[in-house]
Amino acid sequence: MDFGFWDIAQILGALAFFIYGMKIMSDGIQRAAGSQLRNILRSMTKNRFLGVFTGFLITALLQSSSATTVMAVSFVNAGLLTLIESAGILMGANIGTTITAWIVSILGFKVQLNVISIPLFAIGFPMTFIQKGKIRYWGEFVLGFAILFMGLGFLKDSVPDLKGNPEVLDFLTSFTNWGILSTIFFVFVGTVITVIVQSSSAAMAITLAMCINGWLPFEVAAAMVLGENIGTTITANVAAMVGNREAKRAARIHTIFNLTGVVWMVLLMPFFLEGLTTVLKNISPSFDPYTNPDDMTIGLSTFHTAFNIINVVLLIGFIPYLAKLAQWWVPGSAEDDENDGKLRFISTAVLTPELATIELQKEAARFGEITAKMSGYAKTLITTTDAKKQKKMLKKIKKYEEITDRLEIEITEFMTKLTDQEITRKTSLRLRSILNICNDLERIGDIYYQISKAIERKIEDRLYFLPEQREYLNDMIKTVDKAFAIMLKNLNSPSYDSVNQDEARAAEKEINQMRNKLRAHNSERIGSEDYSSKTAMIYNNIFSSLERIGDHIINVTESVTGDI
Numbered sequence: 001m002d003f004g005f006w007d008i009a010q011i012l013g014a015l016a017f018f019i020y021g022m023k024i025m026s027d028g029i030q031r032a033a034g035s036q037l038r039n040i041l042r043s044m045t046k047n048r049f050l051g052v053f054t055g056f057l058i059t060a061l062l063q064s065s066s067a068t069t070v071m072a073v074s075f076v077n078a079g080l081l082t083l084i085e086s087a088g089i090l091m092g093a094n095i096g097t098t099i100t101a102w103i104v105s106i107l108g109f110k111v112q113l114n115v116i117s118i119p120l121f122a123i124g125f126p127m128t129f130i131q132k133g134k135i136r137y138w139g140e141f142v143l144g145f146a147i148l149f150m151g152l153g154f155l156k157d158s159v160p161d162l163k164g165n166p167e168v169l170d171f172l173t174s175f176t177n178w179g180i181l182s183t184i185f186f187v188f189v190g191t192v193i194t195v196i197v198q199s200s201s202a203a204m205a206i207t208l209a210m211c212i213n214g215w216l217p218f219e220v221a222a223a224m225v226l227g228e229n230i231g232t233t234i235t236a237n238v239a240a241m242v243g244n245r246e247a248k249r250a251a252r253i254h255t256i257f258n259l260t261g262v263v264w265m266v267l268l269m270p271f272f273l274e275g276l277t278t279v280l281k282n283i284s285p286s287f288d289p290y291t292n293p294d295d296m297t298i299g300l301s302t303f304h305t306a307f308n309i310i311n312v313v314l315l316i317g318f319i320p321y322l323a324k325l326a327q328w329w330v331p332g333s334a335e336d337d338e339n340d341g342k343l344r345f346i347s348t349a350v351l352t353p354e355l356a357t358i359e360l361q362k363e364a365a366r367f368g369e370i371t372a373k374m375s376g377y378a379k380t381l382i383t384t385t386d387a388k389k390q391k392k393m394l395k396k397i398k399k400y401e402e403i404t405d406r407l408e409i410e411i412t413e414f415m416t417k418l419t420d421q422e423i424t425r426k427t428s429l430r431l432r433s434i435l436n437i438c439n440d441l442e443r444i445g446d447i448y449y450q451i452s453k454a455i456e457r458k459i460e461d462r463l464y465f466l467p468e469q470r471e472y473l474n475d476m477i478k479t480v481d482k483a484f485a486i487m488l489k490n491l492n493s494p495s496y497d498s499v500n501q502d503e504a505r506a507a508e509k510e511i512n513q514m515r516n517k518l519r520a521h522n523s524e525r526i527g528s529e530d531y532s533s534k535t536a537m538i539y540n541n542i543f544s545s546l547e548r549i550g551d552h553i554i555n556v557t558e559s560v561t562g563d564i
Contacts, residue, residue: 010154017151021144028140048319051088052095052312059096065200068093069236069254076250083249083323090236090254091312094229098305100201104208105297120146134424183223183266190227200232204304211296218289218296219273225304226262233258249326256322256329261311276303343410353418353427360411360434365491367407367441368556372484374400374448379477381455382542383470390459397452404445408438429562433496436559440552447545447552454541463535472521473539476514476546483507483553490560504557511550518543 059068072081072089081089120142127139194203207224210216216224233255240251265272280287280299289299315322345362374397381393415431423431458465465473486507490499522540525531 014151014154017147017154021146021148021151024140024144024147028137028144048084048088048316051085052092052316055089055092056096059093060099065093065097065232068096073236073240073247073250076247083246083253083326084319086250087253087319087322090250091257091316094258094308095305095312097200097232098301098308101204101208101301101304104205105301117146117150180266183269186220186223187227187230187262187266190224191231193224194228194231195234200228203228203231208297208300211300212293218299219269221296221300222269222273222303225300226265229258230262245330248330249323252326252329253322256325257315260315261307265307273303276306343407346411346414353421353423353431356418357427357430357434360415360431361496363411364434364437365488367404367438368488368491370400370403370407371441371444372488374445375477375481375484378448378451379474381452382465382473394452394456397448401445401449404442408442411438430496433559433562437556440555440559444549444552447549451542451545454538458535458538461534463532463538465535465539466531469535469539472518473542476511476518476543479511479514480546480549483511483550487553487556490557493560496560496562499557499560501557501561504554508550508554511547515543515547
């Protein structure tokens with residue numbers, strides 16, 4: 001039998017078709033139901049059993065455990081899920097990915113795939129031209145399914161039939177006589193294949209295609225399926241590399257869970273396969289996965305499903321211990337996360353712009369907390385007469401102004417990358433709101449820095465505020481802090497749509513009234529013998545700057561509510 005470069009290219013092309021179909025299907029459903037997916041993940045993870053069901057459901061819909069695990073890791077990164085909550089989703093994703101194997105086994109190799117694909121194209125393609133609502137995205141989902149089935153058909157046809165050429169498989173026999181070491185070897189092979197194609201579903205499709213064409217014995221294919229369970233954890237770990245510590249820990253939980261399952265299954269593999277075959281033979285007496293390729297695909301899918309369900313049942317009670325083990329694997333404390341100007345919640349592994357808005361909202365809320373801290377530093381700088389403390393506060397404000405500059409640049413760059421993708425109108429408006437929020441927060445940082453420079457000049461010129469001036473400035477800072485508290489509450493709101501401007505507008509009005517009061521006081525006192533005109537100018541500069549900060553604070557709430 002001849003098998004050369006052209007045959008390899010056919011297999012790779014068919015695999016690319018299969019993966020591309022999965023991607024289109026996954027992206028389509030995320031755009032069509034992105035907010036619903038977020039709500040499902042956030043509302044159904046309080047209970048670990050519901051979390052498992054959620055992971056199963058999302059994976060079954062997306063047809064990609066990698067997509068679900070990356071989504072879960074991203075939500076942990078964004079602070080929307082805890083480690084414990086994410087563990088259930090990650091476990092459920094393992095069960096959900098078995099749906100792909102059943103689709104391939106039942107439909108992929110039993111039905112003429114063009115019978116399925118062509119009607120799906122006929123349904124999905126016209127839908128992509130409908131601009132109203134989310135119909136076009138559901139059309140993409142249907143098209144993705146059609147392309148996935150076509151890729152599967154090409155994959156089946158491109159893998160040569162080895163039934164009449166058993167000598168080609170002679171090389172495998174040298175690896176099948178080592179007992180448990182043989183199982184470990186083929187587990188490794190399955191892991192490598194999954195890492196290369198970056199999809200356990202695609203790796204499973206390859207394994208099933210090789211089985212139906214006589215390439216692999218049943219026990220070898222089962223070992224490769226175990227390896228695919230390990231290989232799929234790589235995607236979540238890669239996604240977590242650019243995430244925070246909690247995201248890395250969530251990815252490690254997925255790795256620990258899958259590795260633990262593979263270890264006990266490798267030890268019990270001969271007994272488990274024998275028992276599984278006996279059960280299936282009781283259902284269908286003629287069933288024989290060891291000699292019949294058609295039965296082998298069903299047997300392999302059953303093995304895949306049984307293994308993942310049993311592994312979840314065995315380990316679901318140990319989720320808190322898995323979390324502790326992950327914390328030991330990725331050590332650190334909250335003190336290590338002191339503001340360093342780096343993005344904490346945004347990761348490059350976000351699946352679509354619709355899901356990216358979650359991380360951007362969390363990052364905007366953190367940005368707001370950083371600028372709010374500058375108010376406390378400015379207050380200390382105004383009130384203290386200790387030279388060391390003054391220098392410390394000047395450095396702090398300078399550092400935080402640099403952090404705000406860096407955050408705005410990094411968030412803007414991230415959002416620019418998102419605009420390269422297709423974005424729904426609602427998501428586009430939300431991204432625009434977040435961009436405006438970041439612009440206003442960065443301006444607040446600039447204004448506080450200007451205030452610090454004004455006070456620094458006052459210190460250098462040996463000028464002093466009168467007690468009444470300090471008292472009035474402290475009163476105004478308290479009023480600004482009240483506005484900051486309202487702004488932070490709005491930024492941390494689970495849904496921007498539920499935010500009301502009334503409280504924020506009342507706070508902004510109070511700031512304006514305070515500014516008018518201080519301006520009147522300054523005008524009345526200037527010219528008095530004990531009232532320095534130079535100090536009065538700096539005093540005027542500071543309370544006017546505080547009023548401008550109030551303007552930017554209300555701008556943030558207006559952007560949150562979409563009033564931009």
